[in-house]
Amino acid sequence: MKVERFLHAIDGISTWVGKATAWLMIVLMLVVCIEVFKRYVLNAPTAWIFDAQNMLYGTLFMLAGAYTLAQNAHVRGDFFYSSMRPRTQATFDLVLYFVFFLPGIAALIYAGTDYAADSWRIAEHSNVTADGPPVYHFKTVIPIAGALVMLQGIAEIMRCVVCLKTGEWPSRLKDVAEIDVVGEQLANSEFVDEESRRIAIENAQKIDEAARQRGMGGELNT
Numbered sequence: 001m002k003v004e005r006f007l008h009a010i011d012g013i014s015t016w017v018g019k020a021t022a023w024l025m026i027v028l029m030l031v032v033c034i035e036v037f038k039r040y041v042l043n044a045p046t047a048w049i050f051d052a053q054n055m056l057y058g059t060l061f062m063l064a065g066a067y068t069l070a071q072n073a074h075v076r077g078d079f080f081y082s083s084m085r086p087r088t089q090a091t092f093d094l095v096l097y098f099v100f101f102l103p104g105i106a107a108l109i110y111a112g113t114d115y116a117a118d119s120w121r122i123a124e125h126s127n128v129t130a131d132g133p134p135v136y137h138f139k140t141v142i143p144i145a146g147a148l149v150m151l152q153g154i155a156e157i158m159r160c161v162v163c164l165k166t167g168e169w170p171s172r173l174k175d176v177a178e179i180d181v182v183g184e185q186l187a188n189s190e191f192v193d194e195e196s197r198r199i200a201i202e203n204a205q206k207i208d209e210a211a212r213q214r215g216m217g218g219e220l221n222t
Helices: 002-022 024-040 049-063 065-070 086-121 136-166 181-188 194-216
Strands: none
Touching: 002 024, 002 049, 002 065, 002 136, 024 049, 049 065, 049 136, 065 136, 086 136
């Protein structure tokens, strides 16, 4: 239970950061809409808007990485992976974490820290446009995002170790879940006969359960 609480604590940090960062999408949308209005209606385009859009989207993309990893939502070749037993999955993941993940993220943190320090030292501004906005605050996001992904990666490695010992994936903090939209619509439609509705409900439940087991840490049926 102590290990599970520790894993959920890390999941909670990644989830909080991811949800807080998601609000940048609203800011980005407003910035784009305002700029379109200024450019095409007022004929007064903003010179540094391209830099601002890049920084907003880049910040959103980087800081959402740990949250995506916490929800087991990164893209993977799931065709073979989903048919493996949990211990086989854990072994496969553990090797990849040590061979690729840890060195890659460590290099990102190390290089990102240097980039950010140099940028603050010279008070760096964007050179894409004349009199571009400052970028040192944006470059600071690189090592911060790397540290958050590394923290979540440590939790994922611990999950692999627990799975190797117990044969089952430890649980995750629940957030959003995959659903069978078509199946749900069929199940709730008044124009579908009872047998088709029953089959649709069963299929939706199977898909939802399979998604829950893959994403939330249950044992797969093989």
